Amino acid sequence: MDIFVPFDAVDPKRRLAPVLDSAERGAFAEAMLVDVLETLEAAGATPRVLSTAPMDLDWAVVVDERPLTKATNALLRMNEPPLGIVMADLPLVTPSTIDRLLEQEADLVLVPGIGGGTNAIVVNTPDFVVDFHGCSIEDHRAYATSNGLAVSEVDSYQLSLDVDEPNDLVEVLLHSDGAANRWLRAHGFAVVEDDHGRVVVKRTPRD
């Protein structure tokens, strides 16, 4: 199945600014993207990047400068179903979880992201349109109900955990062994316990 992976190549992962500067955010975001692309390929899918700017990658890149919702809906109009959309900031994902995503039989397969988002969609029906603004998982469920579509949701921590904020780096350090994990370790990040016994990331400056 063709799976598009949207990527903000201009100013990704702004909410990581408290712990990563702009160039670092770009490099870390690309490491997560590579993890997702490699995992999709390992699961037998055909991943392509939907990027806001040209990129030099080992995978096909479709450039569309428009916001995510518009660019994705253009893809849905131009391509026959089935078609997948998987977010680029899911570095925990493994091939067996992608297998579970792709084996669902429904008009629409949805995976929520933490905080009301939608982290993965498989579209097996024509005329579906996405809307990634606000509480998108509710909007996608409502669209399916209004249009009589059969929906299946996949229960996966790996797919629901999108990396947006500094605390999310804990999950990458604990539950992934891919490029994003290696990037964090190479840049001095490790998990530690804070004074309240909570697990947080700490960065040790390198020379």
Place this chain on the structure above:
Amino acid sequence: MDIFVPFDAVDPKRRLAPVLDSAERGAFAEAMLVDVLETLEAAGATPRVLSTAPMDLDWAVVVDERPLTKATNALLRMNEPPLGIVMADLPLVTPSTIDRLLEQEADLVLVPGIGGGTNAIVVNTPDFVVDFHGCSIEDHRAYATSNGLAVSEVDSYQLSLDVDEPNDLVEVLLHSDGAANRWLRAHGFAVVEDDHGRVVVKRTPRD
């Protein structure tokens, strides 16, 4: 399978204090507990509560005032495997996910919680000991490696999402239809978008 659900009956869910007073935290925590117990039972397991104080519930309650790690290890010594431990603050969980948890074939089945915790364990081997302090998922993995135990981990958002902080209530409102969801709605909670387009909970005071 016997599954114990640890519960702090004295002062549960302290990190929800910004949005719930002490009596409300107790009632909401018990609603989540009931969701977990009903789901375990629906999946064919035999749930029992491991509580820090006596409780009046439709399920068996074992009272042990000691901290979670000590009380759980006492249970593991007193009961033959297989034995399950599932946290009480997982109101998203559904019977099909519990089926996935129970069908694993390994000496030890682990489900991480967000932030380094361990939200569910199935012990199929004698002599396992838990340690819920700090980054417990790493400690449980290390114990298994040191003792030559085969480990299986279950990839489940429903099991990994433990409700600890106010933002976690978003997930209960969006992805559950059980007692905890009903309790929140009856007490004025709803999801809204904040000024940055993020989905948060808002409480409307009731008369």
